[in-house]
Amino acid sequence: MLEMVLTTGFMHLTVGNLVMWLIAFFFIYLAISKRYEPLLLVPIGFGILIVNLPLTHLMEEGEGLLWRFYHYGLEWEVIPPLIFLGLGAMTDFGPMIANPKTxxxxxxxQFGVYVAFFGALILGFNVQEACSIGIIGGADGPTTIYTTVHLAPHLLGATAIAAYSYMSLVPIIQPPIMRLLTTEKERRIVMRQLRPVSKKEKILFPLVTVLVICLIVPKSAPLMAMFMLGNLFKECGVVKRLSDASANELMNIVTIFLGTSVGATMSAGRFLKWDVIYVFIMGIVAFAFSTAAGILLAKFMNIFSREKMNPLIGSAGVSAVPMAARVSQLMGSKADPKNFLLMHAMGPNVAGVIGTVVAAGVFIALAG
Amino acid sequence: MIDWGLAVKIFYSGLSAVFSSLAILIGAIYAFGKILKIIEKKDQDYA
Incomplete structure (x- = not known):
C-alpha cells in the first residue's frame, strides 16, 4: 500500500509546484472571467498546471509530450512563423498604404525596446537575455517568443507571459501616458479621411515589403516572409481557401501548440526566480517608453507637416493589433465624439509589427 | 561582464535598421502608387 502511495504524484509535490498551480489557476481565471487574451492564456495556464504535476515527465527531453510540442514547434522555429502567416492573412495594410508616413x-x-534592453543590461542580464526582454516592448507575442527561443530560451515563459499580459493590459497602461503627453487641443485634431487603396497596391505591398525588409535584415525573413505570404493570400483574391485556412484553422491549431508549449516551460524550478520579476518590470518599462516615443514622434512630425496628425495615433505603433489602435480611437473620441481615429491608428499599428520584426532580426543577427 | 561594445552596436544597428527599412518602404509605397496611377491613366487614355 505504502509503495503504491509513493508512486503517486502526491508524495513528490513541492511548494514550488503548488505556487505554480496558483499561477496557472490565476491565468485561467483571467482568461475566462476577465477575457484577457483567452486564446493564449487558457492553453498557457493549462500548460503550467500540467507541467507542474510531479512524475508526469511531460517536459522530459526526448520523451515528454509537451517537450515534443516545444522542441518541434518552438525550437525548430515552426510555430511563430505560422502564427505570422495567419496574422498576415488577417491584416489589412490599406490604412498604412494610404498614409505611408505612419x-x-x-x-x-520601437524606442522602448532599446530602453528595456539597456535597463535589463544594467540589472545584470547578459546581452542575449536583454535582447529577449527588450523585444517585449514591441508588444508582439510571436516575435517575443521567436527572439527568446533564439537567444535566451530559459526566459521563454517569463517573456511570453509578460508580452501577452501587457498586450491585454494596453487599455490600462496606455491612456495615462497618452493623457500626460498630449494636450486637449492635440487630442481633438481631426484627421482627413484616408484615400481608397486600390487592389493592385494591396497586392504589390507584400511583394515589395518582403524584398525590402528581408534584404536589409535577412534574419527577419522567417517571420516577415510568412507575414507577407499570408497577406498576399488575403489580397490576391484567388486563393480564398488558403487565406481562410491561414487565418482560421491553421492559426487556431498553432495557437494551441504555442500556448501549451509556452506554459510547459514554466516549471517551478525555472519560473520562481527573481529574474522573472525583473523581466516583468522591464517589460512594462518597455511598453511605457514605446507608447511615449510613438506619441512624441507624432508631435515632432507635426512640427514639419502642414497637415497635422493626431498624436494619439503614435501610441498605436506598439503593435498589439488592433488593441492599441482601438485605444487611440477611444481616447480621440473622448476628446471629440466626432473624431474617428481607428483607421488612422491602424497604419502605425501594423507598421509596429514590421518594426518589431526588424528589431528582432537585428537582435538575432548580432547577439545570436 | 557586460559587453557594452556589443550592446551599443546592437542599439544603433537596430534603430537604424528599423528606421531605414521603414523609410525605404515609404519610398517604395509612394513609388509604386505613382507607377500604378500612370499605368491606369494610360489604360484610360487607350480606352
Missing part, C-alpha cells in the same frame, strides 16, 4: 510612427515606437 510607418515612421511604427519605427519610433
Amino acid at each position: 510607418l515612421i510612427l511604427g519605427a519610433g515606437a
Whole structure:
C-alpha cells in the first residue's frame, strides 16, 4: 500500500509546484472571467498546471509530450512563423498604404525596446537575455517568443507571459501616458479621411515589403516572409481557401501548440526566480517608453507637416493589433465624439509589427 | 561582464535598421502608387 502511495504524484509535490498551480489557476481565471487574451492564456495556464504535476515527465527531453510540442514547434522555429502567416492573412495594410508616413510612427515606437534592453543590461542580464526582454516592448507575442527561443530560451515563459499580459493590459497602461503627453487641443485634431487603396497596391505591398525588409535584415525573413505570404493570400483574391485556412484553422491549431508549449516551460524550478520579476518590470518599462516615443514622434512630425496628425495615433505603433489602435480611437473620441481615429491608428499599428520584426532580426543577427 | 561594445552596436544597428527599412518602404509605397496611377491613366487614355 505504502509503495503504491509513493508512486503517486502526491508524495513528490513541492511548494514550488503548488505556487505554480496558483499561477496557472490565476491565468485561467483571467482568461475566462476577465477575457484577457483567452486564446493564449487558457492553453498557457493549462500548460503550467500540467507541467507542474510531479512524475508526469511531460517536459522530459526526448520523451515528454509537451517537450515534443516545444522542441518541434518552438525550437525548430515552426510555430511563430505560422502564427505570422495567419496574422498576415488577417491584416489589412490599406490604412498604412494610404498614409505611408505612419510607418515612421511604427519605427519610433520601437524606442522602448532599446530602453528595456539597456535597463535589463544594467540589472545584470547578459546581452542575449536583454535582447529577449527588450523585444517585449514591441508588444508582439510571436516575435517575443521567436527572439527568446533564439537567444535566451530559459526566459521563454517569463517573456511570453509578460508580452501577452501587457498586450491585454494596453487599455490600462496606455491612456495615462497618452493623457500626460498630449494636450486637449492635440487630442481633438481631426484627421482627413484616408484615400481608397486600390487592389493592385494591396497586392504589390507584400511583394515589395518582403524584398525590402528581408534584404536589409535577412534574419527577419522567417517571420516577415510568412507575414507577407499570408497577406498576399488575403489580397490576391484567388486563393480564398488558403487565406481562410491561414487565418482560421491553421492559426487556431498553432495557437494551441504555442500556448501549451509556452506554459510547459514554466516549471517551478525555472519560473520562481527573481529574474522573472525583473523581466516583468522591464517589460512594462518597455511598453511605457514605446507608447511615449510613438506619441512624441507624432508631435515632432507635426512640427514639419502642414497637415497635422493626431498624436494619439503614435501610441498605436506598439503593435498589439488592433488593441492599441482601438485605444487611440477611444481616447480621440473622448476628446471629440466626432473624431474617428481607428483607421488612422491602424497604419502605425501594423507598421509596429514590421518594426518589431526588424528589431528582432537585428537582435538575432548580432547577439545570436 | 557586460559587453557594452556589443550592446551599443546592437542599439544603433537596430534603430537604424528599423528606421531605414521603414523609410525605404515609404519610398517604395509612394513609388509604386505613382507607377500604378500612370499605368491606369494610360489604360484610360487607350480606352
